[in-house]
Amino acid sequence: MNPELNTEQCETCPMHNSANLLKLGLDMQDWDYVIALAGNPNTGKSTVFNALTGLRQHTGNWPGKTVSRAEGGFEYAAKKYKLVDLPGTYSLLATSLDEEIARDFILFGQPDFTVVVVDATRLERNLNLALQVLEITDRVVICLNLMDEAQRHGLQVDERRLAKDLGVPVVPTSARSKDGLELLLKTIHEVATGKTVGKPRRFQNEPPELKQAIQILVKQLNEAFPGLPNARWVALRLLDGDESLVQAVQNGGLAELAAGPGQTPALPGNLELEASS
Amino acid sequence: MKPVAVNNSRDILATAQSLRWEVGEDFHEKLMETLYTNATEIADRAVTRPGEKPRFDLDRTIDHIVTSRRWGFLLMILLFTLVFWITISLANVPSRWISDLLIGTIYPLLNQAAANIGMPWWLQGILIDGMYLATAWVVSVMLPPMAIFFPLFTLLEDFGYLPRVAFNLDNVFKKAGAHGKQSLSMMMGFGCNAAGMISTRIIDSPRERFIAMLTNNFALCNGRWPTQILVATLFIGALVPAYLAGFFSALAVVGVAMLGVLLTFLVSWFLTRSVLKGEVSSFSLELPPYRPPRILQTIYTSLIDRTIYVLWRAILFAAPAGAVIWLVANITVSGQSLAEYIVSFLNPLGILIGLNGVILLAYIIAIPANEIVIPTVLMLTMLITGITTPGAGAGVMFETDLESTKAILVAGGWTLLTAVNLMLFSLVHNPCSTTIYTMYKETGSRKWTTLAALLPLGMGFAITFIVAQVWRLVASWI
Numbered sequence: 039m040n041p042e043l044n045t046e047q048c049e050t051c052p053m054h055n056s057a058n059l060l061k062l063g064l065d066m067q068d069w070d071y072v073i074a075l076a077g078n079p080n081t082g083k084s085t086v087f088n089a090l091t092g093l094r095q096h097t098g099n100w101p102g103k104t105v106s107r108a109e110g111g112f113e114y115a116a117k118k119y120k121l122v123d124l125p126g127t128y129s130l131l132a133t134s135l136d137e138e139i140a141r142d143f144i145l146f147g148q149p150d151f152t153v154v155v156v157d158a159t160r161l162e163r164n165l166n167l168a169l170q171v172l173e174i175t176d177r178v179v180i181c182l183n184l185m186d187e188a189q190r191h192g193l194q195v196d197e198r199r200l201a202k203d204l205g206v207p208v209v210p211t212s213a214r215s216k217d218g219l220e221l222l223l224k225t226i227h228e229v230a231t232g233k234t235v236g237k238p239r240r241f242q243n244e245p246p247e248l249k250q251a252i253q254i255l256v257k258q259l260n261e262a263f264p265g266l267p268n269a270r271w272v273a274l275r276l277l278d279g280d281e282s283l284v285q286a287v288q289n290g291g292l293a294e295l296a297a298g299p300g301q302t303p304a305l306p307g308n309l310e311l312e313a314s315s
Numbered sequence: 316m317k318p319v320a321v322n323n324s325r326d327i328l329a330t331a332q333s334l335r336w337e338v339g340e341d342f343h344e345k346l347m348e349t350l351y352t353n354a355t356e357i358a359d360r361a362v363t364r365p366g367e368k369p370r371f372d373l374d375r376t377i378d379h380i381v382t383s384r385r386w387g388f389l390l391m392i393l394l395f396t397l398v399f400w401i402t403i404s405l406a407n408v409p410s411r412w413i414s415d416l417l418i419g420t421i422y423p424l425l426n427q428a429a430a431n432i433g434m435p436w437w438l439q440g441i442l443i444d445g446m447y448l449a450t451a452w453v454v455s456v457m458l459p460p461m462a463i464f465f466p467l468f469t470l471l472e473d474f475g476y477l478p479r480v481a482f483n484l485d486n487v488f489k490k491a492g493a494h495g496k497q498s499l500s501m502m503m504g505f506g507c508n509a510a511g512m513i514s515t516r517i518i519d520s521p522r523e524r525f526i527a528m529l530t531n532n533f534a535l536c537n538g539r540w541p542t543q544i545l546v547a548t549l550f551i552g553a554l555v556p557a558y559l560a561g562f563f564s565a566l567a568v569v570g571v572a573m574l575g576v577l578l579t580f581l582v583s584w585f586l587t588r589s590v591l592k593g594e595v596s597s598f599s600l601e602l603p604p605y606r607p608p609r610i611l612q613t614i615y616t617s618l619i620d621r622t623i624y625v626l627w628r629a630i631l632f633a634a635p636a637g638a639v640i641w642l643v644a645n646i647t648v649s650g651q652s653l654a655e656y657i658v659s660f661l662n663p664l665g666i667l668i669g670l671n672g673v674i675l676l677a678y679i680i681a682i683p684a685n686e687i688v689i690p691t692v693l694m695l696t697m698l699i700t701g702i703t704t705p706g707a708g709a710g711v712m713f714e715t716d717l718e719s720t721k722a723i724l725v726a727g728g729w730t731l732l733t734a735v736n737l738m739l740f741s742l743v744h745n746p747c748s749t750t751i752y753t754m755y756k757e758t759g760s761r762k763w764t765t766l767a768a769l770l771p772l773g774m775g776f777a778i779t780f781i782v783a784q785v786w787r788l789v790a791s792w793i
Contacts, residue, residue, distance in 0.1 A: 080603045125516075134519030159604070162358035166350055169357075187604065194363040203357045214609070245345055251334040258330055262323035276331040278343055287324045 059223060060113035061092025069111060069120040071230045074144050076171055077155030078164050079126030082183045084108075085213040086155055087123040090223075114223050117230065122149065128163070130170045131278075142282065144174055145268075146291060151177035151229055153222075158188040158195045158210070168204065172238040173271040178206045179225050186212040206236035251277060263292050374605050378479065382602075387483045392569060394476070398467045399565035403548050406459040407717060414455035422448065440645055441638050444698075449637025452690035453629045456720075457541045461622045464540060468505075469617035473608040477502050482600055484576070489595055491580045492587030494523035496600075497530075501579060504534030505572075508750040511536075512757055522593045525763055528754055530582050532746040532771050533575040538629070538685035542741050543568045545689055549721045550734035567738070575742050582770070629686035636680050636687050637694070644698035654699050668776055669736035669783030671728055673699065678740075683748050688741065693720065696727035732786050736779045743775035 077083045087093070091110030108123040124143055125136035144152055154171050156164035172178055182197055201208040207225045211218030228234040255273035259266055266272065272292065275283040286292045335342065381390055425447060429439040471477065481498035488497050496518050504511030511531040518524040535543065544564070551567040552560035587593070643654040654676070662672035677691040724733075745751070745768045755764040 080601065135516040139516075161362055162355050165354035165358055169350060169353055187606075192364070196361045196363070200357065200361040203360060245349075248338055248342070248345060251338050254334065255327070255331060258323075258327050262327060273331075274346065276327070277335055277338060278346070279335060284328060287327055292324075 059090070059220075061090070069118045071117065071150040072120045072122065072147075073226065073230075074147065074149035074152040075121055075123045075155065076140055076144060076152055076167070077126055077181075077183075078128055078157060078160075078167055081126065081155045081157040081164065082213045083123055083126060083155045086153075086181060086183065086211070086219075086222075087121060089213055089216055089219055091121055115227050117227065119226070119230070122147070127167065129167060130174070131280075138282070144171060146286070151175070151179065151226075153179045153181050153226065155181045155183050155213075158182050158184050159191055159193060161195065161200075172204065172206065173274070174268050176206070176236045176238045176267075177229060178236055178238060179222070179229055180204060180206060180208040181213075181222055182208050182210045183213050185210045185218070186215060205238040207234055248277075266292065377605060378602065381476070381479045382482050387479075391480055391483060392573070394471070395572065396562075396565045396569045398464065398471070399544065399568045400561050401467060402460050402464040403544055403552075403564050403568075404561040405463050406544070407548075409459040409462075410455055410717070413458060414451070417451040417455055418448070422451065437645070440641050445637040445639075445641030446634045447637070449633045449640065449687070449690055449694060450630050452693060453633040453687060454626065456545060456689055457629060457686060458622070458626055460541050460544045461537075461626065462618065464544070465537075465617045465622050466614040469613050470608045470610065473606065473613050475603050475605045478600065478602050482602060485600060487580055488583065491584040492593075492595055493526045493530075493583040494518045494520065494595065497523065497527040497579075497583070499600075500527045500531060501534045501576070504531040504536060506537055508532055508534065508536045508746050509753040512750060512753045515757070520593070522591050523595075525758075526583050526586050526591055528758070529586060529763070529767050529770060530579045532750065532767070533579045533582070533742065535572050535575055535742060536685065536747075538747065539741050540568075542685070542689050543571055543738055545720075546734050546738055546741075547571075549717060549724070550729075550731055553721075554731075571738050571742050574739075578743065578774075582774075628684055632681075632684040633687045633690060636691060639680060640691060640694050640698065644695065652699070654695060658695070658699060667783065668740075668779040669732045669786065670740060670779060671733065673727060674733075674737060674740075678744065682745070685741070685747050692727075693723055696723055700727060732783060735786075736782055739782060740775050740779050743771050743778055745769070745772040745775075 075083050075087055087108065087110060090112050092112070093108075093110045109120060110123070111118060111120050113119070122143065124140040127137040127140045130137060130141040130144070143149070152171055152175060154168045156168055168178075168180060180200070182195060182200070185195070188195055195210070197208045197210045207229065209218060209222045209225050211222055213219065225234070229236070252270060252273050255276060256269045259269040259272055263269075272283060272287075276287070283292075338345075380386055422443070425443050426439070429443060434442075478499075481495075481502055484498040484501075485495040488495050497515075499517065500511050500514045503514040508531050511534060512528055515524050515527040515531070518527055547564040547567040548560075552564035555563045640654075643657065644652050646653045648656070657676050658672035660672070661675040665671040665673075665675045673695045674688075674692055677688050677695060680691050681688045746754075751764060751768050754767050755761070758764065
């Protein structure tokens with residue numbers, strides 16, 4: 039008997055995987071990984087959150103439902119995860135408080151990785167956010183949600199093509215009916231344990247003068263903060279005059295980022311974080 | 316190490332500063348353009364659209380009707396009237412069952428038990444006549460309408476109707492000089508004003524966010540819907556023949572809610588022209604697709620999330636309030652109870668604005684939670700005046716159904732004017748302490764928080780005063 043072969047078959051069996059998921063709700067002691075859950079408003083983030091944690095964060099069919107972050111935990115394949123549900127935003131340019139909360143958590147909160155929930159029926163607009171997240175971090179799983187609705191509208195979304203273009207795993211789901219959540223869990227597990235490593239696509243085709251400016255700044259940033267995982271993105275934000283990034287350069291928040299995970303993140307500004315009702 | 320880092324960061328910021336000039340002012344636009352081009356490219360490759368022409372699109376057809384200029388508002392009013400009508404006509408029966416059980420059966424048993432174990436009279440008073448009765452009132456008065464209204468409201472929300480309401484209102488908000496997103500925070504306020512305060516975070520301009528916060532209280536919250544529904548059922552419904560009563564009560568509640576929306580516009584308009592002047596910023600509101608509501612799940616979550624939550628909060632505040640009520644009604648100073656002193660002190664002001672001293676005292680006791688206003692009014696009325704329902708002895712005075720609830724209020728001096736003004740005052744008065752605290756936490760400003768508390772309170776007094784004066788004037792002519 040070959041025990042390895044047997045386990046492999048188990049992992050593809052949905053029964054086994056569901057049994058593997060342990061919803062921990064608010065009980066989140068000693069987690070192994072922290073996951074940020076980002077996405078446009080009304081793409082079903084909270085539904086995914088509830089399905090994984092067993093919590094009943096209020097979900098509603100309208101954008102702007104979640105404006106502060108909610109946290110919950112689950113255990114899968116003997117690893118404990120803390121899931122942080124971020125406010126739904128269209129971008130991470132931080133023009134309003136909800137965008138700032140989402141952006142700051144992905145950047146300074148240093149989650150182990152980020153799950154971006156995108157609406158399969160409005161892929162183009164949703165990808166704007168996904169691409170911005172990919173600029174900040176390469177540890178991303180795309181949850182291609184609302185596949186059932188896309189099907190109802192006669193849309194066919196090729197998730198493999200999408201995964202190839204984005205350079206990170208893409209999991210099609212219908213969180214409302216819990217379709218695809220097993221695969222999502224499995225992918226999360228693989229990314230967390232380092233079995234899958236993303237090579238994300240970064241913005242391309244920017245105008246030449248921009249490219250040059252970015253190069254100069256990236257070089258300086260890399261010298262000042264060696265190990266900074268997203269120098270290119272920081273350069274872009276500095277060029278755009280982003281206040282909280284300027285602050286992070288000044289007060290050393292960026293230096294801590296460069297030092298890598300395990301450090302206490304410096305949360306800039308008046309970040310009010312709490313579970314919403 | 317440290318000085319080097321500082322120098323480096325200064326260098327970097329200086330470089331960024333000078334490069335920004337080189338890149339030019341349209342940097343942000345260029346960047347966004349790159350981003351959008353990339354997104355379009357990727358999306359186009361991944362998505363295959365159906366080859367044939369777009370089919371009949373149900374969503375769009377529904378949207379044409381519910382957001383149309385002509386029918387949008389009318390449909391909105393009709394839909395909400397329907398929801399309240401269902402609530403009002405169904406809530407009566409279970410309300411009676413619960414009060415029969417809690418007050419008709421258990422209350423005498425508790426008194427019996429207390430007498431049997433020889434409990435001191437004052438402890439029996441605080442525990443049973445105060446805390447237990449207040450809690451029982453809250454449960455029997457509030458649970459049935461909440462258990463019907465919240466699931467219905469949540470179903471509408473789950474279906475996707477609320478953003479359409481926001482869409483209908485957006486234009487008016489803009490005309491009032493406020494942010495269109497305020498319609499969303501107002502929708503949230505219809506659930507809970509404290510949550511509404513937090514939801515104003517989606518508004519990026521501080522000016523418009525303050526406007527949204529200052530006016531959020533005009534959206535009737537969970538704690539005030541039952542008050543409106545109950546008073547409308549007792550007094551407004553009684554004006555018309557029985558078969559129309561439910562419908563008219565529902566219309567009255569919708570009318571008050573609409574008045575709240577109107578006040579939101581007026582106050583926003585006033586604020587943008589006085590203390591909070593400035594430009595209106597624009598935004599895009601996404602209308603989500605209609606989704607068939609998951610009925611069982613929605614009912615379950617709205618019962619857990621809202622009904623039980625609100626009820627629990629009400630009970631939490633009702634029990635201590637019950638003790639306070641009993642104490643003020645039973646601690647006597649030179650032959651008169653404290654409550655009588657306070658009520659007779661407040662009475663002239665109360666009468667002037669078409670309410671009475673008992674109601675004002677109830678609103679003071681109910682600052683932590685609007686939910687307990689009606690139960691507090693009922694208990695105070697009974698304890699102070701010693702009224703019992705006609706023909707009933709002291710022990711069975713709480714044998715309540717809607718009729719005897721009304722009898723208690725009428726005996727306490729309530730008229731139609733009192734009912735109307737109570738509904739108005741319930742809409743326009745200071746927010747509950749949780750909401751005030753939330754606003755303070757969100758803004759960190761004592762000045763604006765104080766304004767948010769006092770502005771509606773002052774308006775409430777003004778509105779009820781005017782209504783009372785006009786009412787009495789007209790009544791004296793007839």
